[in-house]
Every structure is written in structure tokens, then in C-alpha cells.
Amino acid sequence: MTLETTFVPLTVEGLPALAAAKKADGWRFVQILAVNTEEGIDLIYSFMKGNLLENCEIKAVQKDAVVPSITDQFLEAFVFENETHDLFGVNIQGIAIDFGGNFYALAQKEPMTIISPEQKAAREKARKVAEAKAAKEKATKAAAANAAYEAGHPTPKEPGEPIVPTGDDDAELKLAGADPEKVARARAAIAAKAKKAAEAEKDAALKEKLAGMDPEKAAKVRAAMEAKAAREAAAAQKEGE
Amino acid sequence: MGSFKLGKMTFKSLFGKPETIQYPAEQKTPPPGLKGHVVNDVESCILCGICMKRCPCAAIEVDKPARTWSINRFRCVQCGTCVRECPKQCLTMEPTYTPPATEKRMDSYEVPERAKPAKKAASAEERIEWERAAQGLEER
Amino acid sequence: MGKATVIPFGPQHPVLPEPLHLDLVVEDETVIEAVPQIGFIHRGLEKLVETRDYNQFIYVAERICGICAFGHSMGYAETVERLMGVEIPERAEYLRVIWHELSRVHSHVLWMGLAADAFGYESLFMHCWRLRERVLDIFEKTTGGRVIFSVVKVGGVVRDIDDAMFAEIKRVLEGIKDDYRQLCNAFLKDSSVKNRTVGVGYISHEDALAMSMVGPFARASNVNNDARCLGNGGYGKLADFQPVMDAQGDCYARVKVRALEVLQSIDIIEEMIAKIPAGDIAVDVKGAPAAGAEEANVVEQPRGECYYYARGNGSKYLERMRMRTPTSQNLAGMATALAGCDLADVNMIVLTIDPCISCTER
Numbered sequence: 001m002t003l004e005t006t007f008v009p010l011t012v013e014g015l016p017a018l019a020a021a022k023k024a025d026g027w028r029f030v031q032i033l034a035v036n037t038e039e040g041i042d043l044i045y046s047f048m049k050g051n052l053l054e055n056c057e058i059k060a061v062q063k064d065a066v067v068p069s070i071t072d073q074f075l076e077a078f079v080f081e082n083e084t085h086d087l088f089g090v091n092i093q094g095i096a097i098d099f100g101g102n103f104y105a106l107a108q109k110e111p112m113t114i115i116s117p118e119q120k121a122a123r124e125k126a127r128k129v130a131e132a133k134a135a136k137e138k139a140t141k142a143a144a145a146n147a148a149y150e151a152g153h154p155t156p157k158e159p160g161e162p163i164v165p166t167g168d169d170d171a172e173l174k175l176a177g178a179d180p181e182k183v184a185r186a187r188a189a190i191a192a193k194a195k196k197a198a199e200a201e202k203d204a205a206l207k208e209k210l211a212g213m214d215p216e217k218a219a220k221v222r223a224a225m226e227a228k229a230a231r232e233a234a235a236a237q238k239e240g241e
Numbered sequence: 242m243g244s245f246k247l248g249k250m251t252f253k254s255l256f257g258k259p260e261t262i263q264y265p266a267e268q269k270t271p272p273p274g275l276k277g278h279v280v281n282d283v284e285s286c287i288l289c290g291i292c293m294k295r296c297p298c299a300a301i302e303v304d305k306p307a308r309t310w311s312i313n314r315f316r317c318v319q320c321g322t323c324v325r326e327c328p329k330q331c332l333t334m335e336p337t338y339t340p341p342a343t344e345k346r347m348d349s350y351e352v353p354e355r356a357k358p359a360k361k362a363a364s365a366e367e368r369i370e371w372e373r374a375a376q377g378l379e380e381r
Numbered sequence: 382m383g384k385a386t387v388i389p390f391g392p393q394h395p396v397l398p399e400p401l402h403l404d405l406v407v408e409d410e411t412v413i414e415a416v417p418q419i420g421f422i423h424r425g426l427e428k429l430v431e432t433r434d435y436n437q438f439i440y441v442a443e444r445i446c447g448i449c450a451f452g453h454s455m456g457y458a459e460t461v462e463r464l465m466g467v468e469i470p471e472r473a474e475y476l477r478v479i480w481h482e483l484s485r486v487h488s489h490v491l492w493m494g495l496a497a498d499a500f501g502y503e504s505l506f507m508h509c510w511r512l513r514e515r516v517l518d519i520f521e522k523t524t525g526g527r528v529i530f531s532v533v534k535v536g537g538v539v540r541d542i543d544d545a546m547f548a549e550i551k552r553v554l555e556g557i558k559d560d561y562r563q564l565c566n567a568f569l570k571d572s573s574v575k576n577r578t579v580g581v582g583y584i585s586h587e588d589a590l591a592m593s594m595v596g597p598f599a600r601a602s603n604v605n606n607d608a609r610c611l612g613n614g615g616y617g618k619l620a621d622f623q624p625v626m627d628a629q630g631d632c633y634a635r636v637k638v639r640a641l642e643v644l645q646s647i648d649i650i651e652e653m654i655a656k657i658p659a660g661d662i663a664v665d666v667k668g669a670p671a672a673g674a675e676e677a678n679v680v681e682q683p684r685g686e687c688y689y690y691a692r693g694n695g696s697k698y699l700e701r702m703r704m705r706t707p708t709s710q711n712l713a714g715m716a717t718a719l720a721g722c723d724l725a726d727v728n729m730i731v732l733t734i735d736p737c738i739s740c741t742e743r
Binding site for chain 1: 421613
């Protein structure tokens, strides 16, 4: 016997019927939880029977929406319903033992709905990564379209848009999401890598490579190289002292 | 039914050796793996700052320009993350607890400037370190 | 019949280790109704998941409860591993079970001490805690911590136990077993204990089912909600696991279930030590949970089943982490058990659900 978890969508209207059905079917109430999202508050009701753990999700409950209580079926849910009301501000009506917002002694109302700066940063980072991904996809699509165009026309135009090595691309993607300080440091590290490669292939080869790269990227690598050179110079100076 | 079921044990503890020790006068020897407090071997520390980043309770502060490595003993929860993550293995967990104090304080270590042997070797070493640091950052 | 009076019980009360408030509606000496209230020590640990990445949060998860610290870190790690699809090495699973069962031994012995204290048997209380100390010493030697171990990480465990240490654990457990049998004798046969517990705070099998009770509280009413039966992690490797059950449903049955579970846990530890395979103790976990990915998990803590839920948001930080602890599930059952009891038995009944309020509020 192993634990099987399922996530099932649910609506506010369907909640009382679901609770009654679960009760009649001999399911055991497990918990209610809330997740604060940008669209609203997600409520998850969990029930268990044997090794099945079913989580019924109500997506994006709005501030003014009224959620019926399930304490008429499962009395033990009063703890969670009061908690959800106090911490998330979900308006749950008809709780068997209703503390009216005094279940938790809190310094601040609905503390779990406040978006912390860290959470905001995390969300923005996720969005940036998603955007970067979309942009990359778009670029590859454009390149493909370009190739198709070139194949379709006997006299191709100037060889623009070269193929960018995927490894570096990934690093850039990650950079897009990181914070500026990290970006600077990671960029310096990448520059160090780039320089190592350059030493092996000699400067001329590097220049050729840079010329072959797209201008923005080349500029970035160059800037990073300069930074590295400056850093080394500074280190040398320090040593001199 | 019956009472005094604990008789044997009670007599044993009446006449046997006591389980407890006379604490301040007598002290238990800590086992070798005890998580007591973090110590930095400043000789091999490179001030990379990974410990500062990984610390769950922001107890460690690494000041690169001033070349100091400091730890707030009363913020540290002895989880051992810094010890595991250190690329130079210069952090260790010593099996003695931080003594009680009347105020919270920072323990600061001066990290001495290390003499770089030769220009080439130093830069190679540095590069490896940077790569490692960059990898760590990328993983995050 | 007298007039109904409301007696406030707690949040500060000698019998309560943690702040739980009860409004007892009494008529003469009989409790008619009890309304539990918590909320005095809400610490907002679930909110902290936004400022700690998923590797760092394990140390917060541990601090939800001082007694089931290991269980919480294990439950959290298992949930994140399920969320990210990480398979941990078998040796790590076994080690987790060993430490988890040791936690159960120390938690139950601690609880038995508190119960003895509640019905006024001071020497029994001290003997219980004396035995518990030996388990704590094992923890100190194997993990480096006495209460908070910080030994679990996402992807496995941090420390290994070598064969010499296993031999010592076995030796210490044998010693505990001997002393513990005498304690059990006192708990289960002493008339002064029986007078306080037999027939007190009765909960029928049907009520226990209807209230979705969990843990030893439910098992004393013959309801099997033991999450260890699901065979998560190392528990799947046990040859035979039958939870300790009792049909009496009163305080005595709850004492008995816990008393016997300690011996069962010691057997599990010995079986695990005999079977533990060699190998790695951790795998490297890279990347981050996908945005919108969700996972739920249950773990049997000493006090009962604990539910975990995690949702990722594509970054190293989880969007939401939720722990539902056994006490919040048992509060309704406790109120039912209190209805109709004597005022003097209230403390005994409250203790037999083994309330852990700071876990409940997190």
C-alpha cells in the first residue's frame, strides 16, 4: 500500500455537496488550507480514505465571496475554517463554533495575505525567467523562419544572426533572473571562463569569434573581459604595494 | 490490581548510583560529533561568502574589503550548513557550546592576506575558485 | 441540578505544557460542554517559507515542534522530494526511520511522564524522564543535537551512523527496554493509575470515526489511521507492521496504546538496524520546484498523522508550505471527550490527546 495523492478541481457552489458525498462515502476529513495567489485565494480541502489522499481545490476565491462551512458534515473542520478566516480573511459562513475572527490573537489582520518583498522578488524572477524563455523560443523560431527564407531564396542576404552556443545561452537566461550583484559576479566568472578559452585559441581566434557573435553578446563578453583585466590589474597593484 | 508496582525501581534509585551529576562542579564530556559552535580556520578562508549566502538565519557576515569573517553566536542555530557548503573546508563545528552571556555579540575573525606564490599559479587557483563560486550561484 | 457556570481553563494552567484555553461549562462538578481555543502563540512559520529557500526551510520546519522535530524535518523533506521527483538512497530512508522511531520513543516516554505528573504520581514522572534522557543521549551522539537535530536535508540525511554506534544504540535500547517494562507495569497495573484513567473520557469507535481523529487518540478507540501503514519511505521495508490498537476508548486505553507503541518502536529500530543496506546517504538535489507544481504527503508523528503540502513557483522559494499537525485534528474529539466528565478529570483527558499547541498554530 502506498500513498496516492490526487488534486481535483472544485467550485464554491459544489463544496457542500462534495462534503456530504465524502461523509456518506466514509472518507475522513484531513485539512483545509489556503494559498494566497495573485488571482485570489486558493482553498484546498483534503479528504482521505485508505491510501487515497484527495485534495479538492477551489481556485481564486475573491475577497467578497462567501464560502459555506462544512462543519455541518465534519465538525473538526472548525479549527481550519476559523484559521483560514483569521489568517487569510476568507469569508466562511456558518461555522459550528465560530470565533468571529478571535481564534488567533494576531497583531495584524490577515497576516498571510501580505506579500513580502521576498515573495514579490521571487514572483518577478519567475516571470522574468518565463519571459526570457519565451524570448528564446521566439528567437529560435525567427532563426528557423530566417533559415527557411534563405533556403527559399537563391541569393541570401548578409549572414546575420549566428547560432548562439546553447551553454552560454543558458547562463544568460539564469542571469536574467538573478539580482544585479549576483549577475555582476557570475558575469565576471563567465568572463574568466571566456578568457581561459581565449588564451588557448589565441587572441585572433577570439576576435573572430567575437565578430561572429551577435553584437550585444560580444559587447557583454568584452565588457566582462575588461572588468576582469581591470580586476587583475588592481590585484597586481595591490601585490606591488 | 495492586499498588507499589514501582518498588524495585524505587529501591534501586534509593541505593544505586545517582543518574544525575552535580552540574556546575561536574560536567558531562560532550560527544565528539556534538554541534556546539562554528570555528573558522582563517588561514585557509578565502572570504568567498558562500557560508553567508547559505546560512538560514543570516548569522554570518563576510566583509571582503575589510577582510573579516564574523558570526553572531546568538543568531546561529548550529545547523551545520556553512560547514557542509564551505569550498575550502575551513569551517568546523566544535563540540562545545557558546557560553552564556549578558548580551548578544558578534565574534569577528581577521582573515590574513595570503601571500600568493606565483602570479600564474595564483590566477589559476583563483579561476577555479571563481568557477566554483559561479557554479554555486548558478545553482541558486 | 445546579446552575450552569463557565470556568475558564488555561491558557496558563499547571497541567498544560502549552497554552490551550478551554471554556468549561459546568453544572455542579460535571462538565456539560467544552469549547477549545488556541491562538496565543501563532509564530507565522508558514509565512517564513517565502524568505527561506527550500534547503534552508528545513531548519524552520524542525522548529515547529520541539518534540517531533525530527518528524517535521523528515515530513518536509519527503514532501519536497516528492514535489521535485527526487529518489533518495535506501540507507537514508532507513536512517530516517531509525531516528524517527527514536523520536517516538522519547516523545511517548515524555508524554507518559507528563501524564503521571497530571495524576499526581511524581516518582513515576521522574523515572520516565530518566529513561528519556538515555534516548536523548543517543541523539546527541548520532546527530550532534539533543532536541533539534538538523540531520535531514532535501535529498537524504547529513550524517551516517556507523556499525559501532548501531551496536551501542542496540545496547542502550535493551537497557531501556528492561527498565521500561517495569514502568509499564506501574502504568498498566498500578491501582492508583487505574483509578484515575479507567472509564474516563470515553470516546466510542463511531465518534472517533466521525471526528476524523488521528494518532494514538484514535487508535485507542480502535480506529486505524496510522500513516506508517502506508509504507512511505523506509516504512515500506518493514516485514510486518501492525499498529497497536485498543477498543476501550478511555484514558486508560490511550495510556496503554502509547505504552505499547514504545516497545513496538524499539522493535522497529532493531529490525531496521539489522536490515540497513550499505550505500550513500544523500543525493544532490539541483534545480527548483516547477511553478504551480503541488504535492501533498502524510507522515505519522508521535502524536498522530501530520499532513504536508507544498507548492512551487519556479524559484528556489516555495510558494506555499503547509503543515497540518495532529492536535488541530484532535481538538474536536477532545471537546467531545470532555463533555460529561468530572471537572477533576479535565486535565487527564486534555493530556491524553497529547496536545501540542505550538505545532497546531505554527
